Amino acid sequence: MDLEQLKYPIGRFEAPASIPAEALKGYINDIRYLPSLVEIAIQTLDAPQLATPYRPDGWTITQVVHHLVDSHTNALTRFKLALTEDNPVIKxxxxxxxxxxxxxxxxxxxxxxxxxxxxxxxxxNLMDNLTDQQWTRTFVHPETKKTFELRTVAANYSWHGKHHLAHIERLKERNNWK
Known part of the structure; x- marks a missing residue:
């Protein structure tokens, strides 16, 4: 298996050109169910398995799980900044x-x-209660200088969760861990 496939088992994120309401509901549901799916994926793994990198020079499963919390904490903060400030520059x-x-x-x-x-x-709970107008709120990422609309951010984090879940699941498959 090549390194690109190990790094991006579900492919790289591609922002959709438009995000209709049904797609947005799907992204929210992906985010809703991710914690349970990750919990199920790791529940039978022992300490050495959790300490196994998902690819050469990659993070261990433990690091991936902790990263999901770090990343998604930042995502929720960015949502709240976009909802309460005018196009803020995020950290x-x-x-x-x-x-x-x-x-x-x-x-x-x-x-x-x-x-x-x-x-x-x-x-x-926040996303389920946003108005259509609130979903158009934005923030700026200072490294890329790009403006992101919350609809696209939801799509990105839907992908992000599935991306890291696939890292765990593919490693289990490759190593025949039940």
Missing amino acids: PYDEAAWAELPDVANTPVNVSITLLHALHTRWV
Whole structure:
């Protein structure tokens, strides 16, 4: 299997040109159910399996789970900034550096699974109650200088969750972990 397939098992994110209401509902549901799907995917893994990178020079499953919480916490914050400020410039963060911090190495994955459930409950409750006008709110990413509409952000995080879930599931398949 080539490195690109290991890095992007479901392909790279491509922002849709338009996002109709039905597609948006699907993205919200992907976000809604991700914590349960990740929990199911890792529930039978032991410590050495959780410490296995999903690809050469990639993160371990433990790092992937903790990263989902870090990334999605930032996503919820960005949503709230976009909803309460006029096209704010968001704060980027160094994902790779965060994955190396002591809390990632020293915190059991079940703590992040619990956080992921709580975080996604809050996030989905917010998204389920946004008006069409609120979905058009935006923020600016300072590194890319691009403006992102919340509809597109929801699509991106729907993909992001499935992307990392696939990292875990494909590793389990390759190693024949039941």
